[in-house]
Amino acid sequence: MKMSFHTLNCPGVLLGGVNKNKTQYRTRSNPSAAAQISSATKPTDESGKSLDSKRVLGSGMAIKRYQAPNSLLSQPNTVGIIGGVSVFSTLIFLEKLVRWSSKDGQECVPFVVCNDPGLSKELPVLTSFHSFTSRNSQIQFNHGPIVGNLQQKRVFLEQSGASCIVMPCHLSHAWYGEISKGCSLPFLHIGECVARELSKAKMKPLEAGSNVRIGVLATDATSVAAFYQEKLQTQGFEVVLPDQATMQHIVIPANEAWNRRDIEGARNLLRIAVQILLVRGVNTVVIASDEMQGLLPHDDPLLKKCIDPMDSLARSTIKWTKSIKKDQIE
DSSP states (O other): OEEEEEEOSSTTEEEEEEESSOOOOOOOSOHHHHHHHHHHOOOOOTTSSOOOOOOOOOOOOOOOOOOOTTOSOOOTTOEEEEOOSOHHHHHHHHHHHHHHHSGGGOOOOOEEEEOOGGGGGGOGGGGOOSOHHHHHHHHHHHHHHHHHHHHHHHHHHHHTTOSEEEOOOTGGGGGHHHHHTTOSSOBOOHHHHHHHHHHHTTOOOSSTTSOOEEEEEOSOTTTHHHHHHHHHHHTTOEEEOOOHHHIIIIIHHHHHHHHTTOHHHHHHHHHHHHHHHHHTTOSEEEEOOTTTTTOSOTTOGGGGGEEOHHHHHHHHHHHHHHHHHHHHHO
16 A cells, blocks of 8 residues: 655645555654554544444535646545644544545545644643633634634635545534635535434434434533534434533543543543433433543443544545545546
């Protein structure tokens, strides 16, 4: 398998593609970051278990092709990726996109990434969870410059030859409407990808006479959990969020432990938060937090009751690129 990465003169831009002959890397990105992500992720399939072929679920968005005259990539199924606040979340998403789309000897989907590591500096509150209320107010206060930053990246990707846009970041989706405004391409929404997959799963309510309940765990109940709640309710689900006591004494301390690199402490608190939602009758729990991503080990029984939205986004992206490729053949 050959994997090639190319950086451009524009800071924070990465082009990628994979074929099955040789492995090759050409990039000016930080090698230590690549080493860290390699050790943090494992080869898995879409469900996080194995590389066996499975039915792909995902978005059935309308297709609209935009090609700038001097675009960087000419493939009709090129994916444009807007990097999120956490560069490692972006890399983990790329790991899934590359592995899952190139399994069984297939070619990896072409992609172009635009990532700005300085974006996190505009949200210093992300590293502090001492006040849940003040954290939300600060995010709202700072969102103008952040949205402008992300809009510029979206426009760059449109002009680079991308055929669709994805944004592997929970927090950035809080401003999806503003970031996607005027976009000429399909722009996959992570909440819609999750809700559509769950709808196709045909789950049955745990309690007779009630709707299927879906729990959502997010460190920002006002912005992030809200858009997941909206998308899930649109599909007919009842959404269950942690109460204030759970947020203050379990969810937020879990993130504080993670920031201290107390992984075991964060993991145990996450398990408690998931179990509390399960006791409240939810069928599954959406882990809508970059900090909690990959926190539970692969052999943890609770993982079967959880959903990583980045998995849904990756599957939906791959399904979209396959639909474009099939369209071109026909």
